[in-house]
Amino acid sequence: MIFSPQSKVWIYQSNRKFTGQETTEIQDILNRFVDQWTAHGAQLKAKAEIYHNYFIVLTVDQEVANATGCSIDSSVRVIKEIESKYGLDLFDRFNMAYKINDEVYVAPKEDFETLISIKKIGLETTVFNNLVQTLEEFENKWEVQLQDSWHKNIFAEQLNA
Incomplete structure (x- = not known):
């Protein structure tokens, strides 16, 4: 289809x-x-x-x-x-999903911030932009590097530390 x-x-x-x-x-x-x-x-x-x-x-x-x-x-x-x-939580928008070595991980916002602070996550880490609205956006802008996502603005302080 x-x-x-x-x-x-x-x-x-x-x-x-x-x-x-x-x-x-x-x-x-x-x-x-x-x-x-x-x-x-x-x-x-x-x-x-x-x-x-x-x-x-x-x-x-x-x-x-x-x-x-x-x-x-x-x-x-x-x-x-x-x-x-x-027993899932499918509505918590403060859970951040990211990918390292083709493995997907989900972490609460605070843990994600910590991972950035200790340099486990950086600007080139793949993150998931769940804010996409259309199929075209999903196909092209869902899995993106952190530097190309809204995550960069939210976590700017940790990224620049």
């Missing part, structure tokens, strides 16, 4: 890595959800994917039908159900 580059994207980042079994079960829940996901009775052209066993990415091609308030609320309910069932 081909999606428009302007398709809307929502990213939910877990506070911990999903196990293999959890990934399979969560993907099944997501598949069932997107198969019946509608907005005002119109079927949404949507997909749900899990990346790096940490991220749930929902995509809706708005050229087919727009996600509306009610349909977005239904997606949030499914994410909250997953969160509850598996």
Whole structure:
């Protein structure tokens, strides 16, 4: 299925890595959800994917039908159900995800600051920009070096120390 580059994207980042079994079960829940996901009775052209066993990415091609308030609320309910069932935190925006040697890690903001201070994380470290809005941005600006992300401004003090 081909999606428009302007398709809307929502990213939910877990506070911990999903196990293999959890990934399979969560993907099944997501598949069932997107198969019946509608907005005002119109079927949404949507997909749900899990990346790096940490991220749930929902995509809706708005050229087919727009996600509306009610349909977005239904997606949030499914994410909250997953969160509850598996003991995850998928809504904490103060958890920072980064990649070192192709391995993804998630750390609370304070620990991330410490890792910068002790030079375990630097300007060239890959971070995840979960603020991307479209499929095109997701494909080109989701995994970026810290120096090219909003993280650089938030952690400027630690980076310049």
